[in-house]
Amino acid sequence: MARKVLAVLLPLLLCLAGLTGLLLLCIPTRDVREPPAFKYGIVLDAGSSHTSMFIYKWPADKENDTGIVSQHSMCNVHGGGISSYAEDPPGAGRSLVDCLNQAIEDVPKERHSVTPLYLGATAGMRLLNLTSPAASDSVLSSVTETLTQYPFDFRGARILSGQDEGVFGWITANYLLENFIKYGWIGQWIRPRKGTVGAMDLGGASTQITFETDRQIEDPANEVKLQLYGQSYRVYTHSFLCYGRDQILKRLLAGVLQRYNSHPCWPKGYQTKVLLKDVYTSPCTSALRPQHYDDNAKTTLSGSGDPILCQQLVSDLFNFSSCSFSRCSFNSIFQPPVAGNFIAFSAFYYTVNFLQKTMKLPVTSPEELGAATKALCNESWEKLLARDSKEEARLADYCACATFVSQLLVQGYKFDEDIFPSIAFQKKAGDTSIGWALGYMLNLTNMIPPDHRNFYKSTDYGSWVVLILLFIMVILIALAMLFCFAHSFKSQTAI
Structure with a gap:
């Protein structure tokens, strides 16, 4: 009898020991x-037309020296871009106060002193710096004075180059689409085996195109090499100053005032007064600026809704006649052939979205884009207002914008029938706006040292695996012994 009891207790004790061992492995024993x-x-x-504040957050345990960054919150600054304060530099600093006060609430108080704060100015300030370096310096000094009054770790206010703007926008797009790195279902960061997408940004004063290429980049000024998440990338990028939405509209307006009595890109039935100062003070319109004109003079201009004349007016903005490289986009700028998928954001998105959602027209090929643009330009002011009265402030300019976008993509960047469908016109990826700011933050996380972490205990991984297998083996042996005992007991009972 005692032997039978022992035969039952022994495997049970072994099984209990194995389970206890497995549970003990959950107790850490080494510093982590x-x-x-x-x-x-x-x-x-x-930006050239407005300023936005983005607050990002990331864990300090970085992946290959690049932080895993997500958007925490954002705030749109009231008023125009800081470049619009050229005649009132202190106003540029004051305009940021409301959003900075929001940042104090959004960032935990204990993190204020170690939270880096950056301001990056884009094409609007690049233009101001061209026309009046002194005014540009005064505006930057004003915003710097304001930003240093807050409890954050202010790292500087600077004007980004066009190349920076293009590359950081490309980084943002590919990061949000998880082309660099993603969080796998097994709870680890993994690198997807897929290519990157090209990025096209149409801002207020400039436009950028950036994409990865395996072709030779003949102009070194267009080549950028990056190291992100342990991977190397080689991209082509170029920024066209004066080819942003607002500056294009000014250049077209300057051309109309010089050559026509009405604006062929404005709809029939539309009329407004144009302040000459608003047209000619930009360096982008200097070639069409009259020698003598009254800054404060206004002229009344109406729309004629002529798609053919509008196309010709827009075509005059591009120069395709000269190229010192094997191939060019326009204005003698080298560009390798576009390939792969692209994402087009900012004013690209708003223009195409208007054609698709408001005009209810397809835009999936160069031909469809051209047809949709022509239909828009033939629409009267009355009909446009009936379609979307909330957009009244921008309605008259959609024909010009659509015509420009069409020529830029098809004639400029050479998106043909085969590659055009690979363009995705998007405002956001997930819940995050696409632009250069997130890419800027991702790049700068390389400069931010990780925190020290609190110590606990944990088992070395190799030892942990061996012990797991050992205890599992003990449990299996115990179960086998119980099975043998049960079988033996059943046999004796049968006899």
Whole structure:
């Protein structure tokens, strides 16, 4: 009898020992570090028409020296871009106050002093710096004075180059689409085996195109090499100053005032007064600026809704006649053939979205884009207002914008019938706006040291695996012994 009891107890004890061992493995025995709290970073995107503030956060345990960054919150600054304060530099600093006060609330108080704060100004300030370096310096000094009054770690306010703007926009798009890195279902960061997408940005004062290529980049000024998440990337990028939406509209308006009595890109029935100062003070319109004109003079201009004349007016903005490289986009700028998928955002998105959602027209090929643009330009002011009265402030300019986008993509960048469908016109990826600010923050996380983490104990991984297998083996042996005993007991009972 005692022998039978022992035969039952022994495997049960072995099974209990194995389970106990497995549970004990959950108790740490070696130094590891507890993940730290989130770190935060603030980027002010000082564009040509407005300023936006983005607050980003990321864990300090970075992946191959590049932080895993997500958008925490954002704030749109009231008023125009900081370049619009050229005659009132202190106003540029004051305009940021409301959003900076929001940042104080959005970032945990204990993180204020270690949260880096950056301001990047784009093409609007690049233009102001061309026309009046002193005014540009005064505006930057004003925003710097304001930003240093806040409890964050201010790292500087600077004017980004066109190349920076293009590359950081490309980084943002590919990061949000998880082309660099993604969080796998097994709880680890993995690198997808897929290519990157090209990025096209149409801002207020400039437009950028950036894409990865395996072709030779004949102009070194257009080549950028990047290191992100342990991978190397070689991209082509170029920024066209004065080819942003607002500057294109000014250049077209200057051309109309010089050559026509009405605006062929404005709809029939539309009329407004144009302040000459608004047209001619930009360096982008200097070639069409009259020698003598009254800054404060106004002229009344009406729309004629002529798609053919509008196309000709827009065509005059491009120069395709000369190229010192094997191939060019326009204005003698080298560009390798576009290939792969592209994402087009900012004014690209708003223009195409208007054609698709408001005009209810397809835009999936160069021909469809051209047909949709022509239909839009033939629409009267009365009919446009009936379609979308909320967009009244921008309605008259959609024909000009659509005509420009069509010629830029098809004649300029050479998106033909085969590659055009690969363009995705998007405002956001997920819940995050696409633009250069996130890419800027991703790049700058390389400069931010990780936090020290609190110490706990944990088992070495190799030892942990061996012990797991050992205890599983003990449990299996115990179960086998119980099975043998049960079989033996059944046999004896049968006898």
